[in-house]
Amino acid sequence: MSADEPHELIRELLNKPNTAEAFSWLDEATDESDRTLGELESNERSIDLISEAYKCGAVKVYAVEIDTYPDGHQNTGKLVVELPADSSARAGVFEWCGKQAIASGYDPEVDVGQSHLFVMLD
Numbered sequence: 001m002s003a004d005e006p007h008e009l010i011r012e013l014l015n016k017p018n019t020a021e022a023f024s025w026l027d028e029a030t031d032e033s034d035r036t037l038g039e040l041e042s043n044e045r046s047i048d049l050i051s052e053a054y055k056c057g058a059v060k061v062y063a064v065e066i067d068t069y070p071d072g073h074q075n076t077g078k079l080v081v082e083l084p085a086d087s088s089a090r091a092g093v094f095e096w097c098g099k100q101a102i103a104s105g106y107d108p109e110v111d112v113g114q115s116h117l118f119v120m121l122d
């Protein structure tokens with residue numbers, strides 16, 4: 001496997017049925033089915049978080065392993081971020097992902113040419 005191919009875990013996550021592009025998924029929230037990321041208390045805060053990732057240069061952000069609860073609420077604390085090829089944009093995305101990692105008690109990833117990053121939010 002080359003560095004620009006998704007790692008096996010990421011490939012598996014992206015192929016699961018409970019995976020969606022994060023903005024699209026969050027945008028489909030309703031009063032009966034709120035959608036949030038990690039420990040964020042609202043859909044709006046979740047959308048803001050994904051907006052930050054895209055502003056930093058993420059090509060695409062996927063919400064993965066989305067859980068649906070009996071009351072209709074959906075949540076995930078797991079994201080897969082597709083990285084840009086441009087080195088300055090990559091640096092911005094790595095910085096954003098690193099902040100999320102540190103906030104959740106994890107070490108930030110190092111750029112070794114990978115195409116995607118896995119981000120834990122909780």
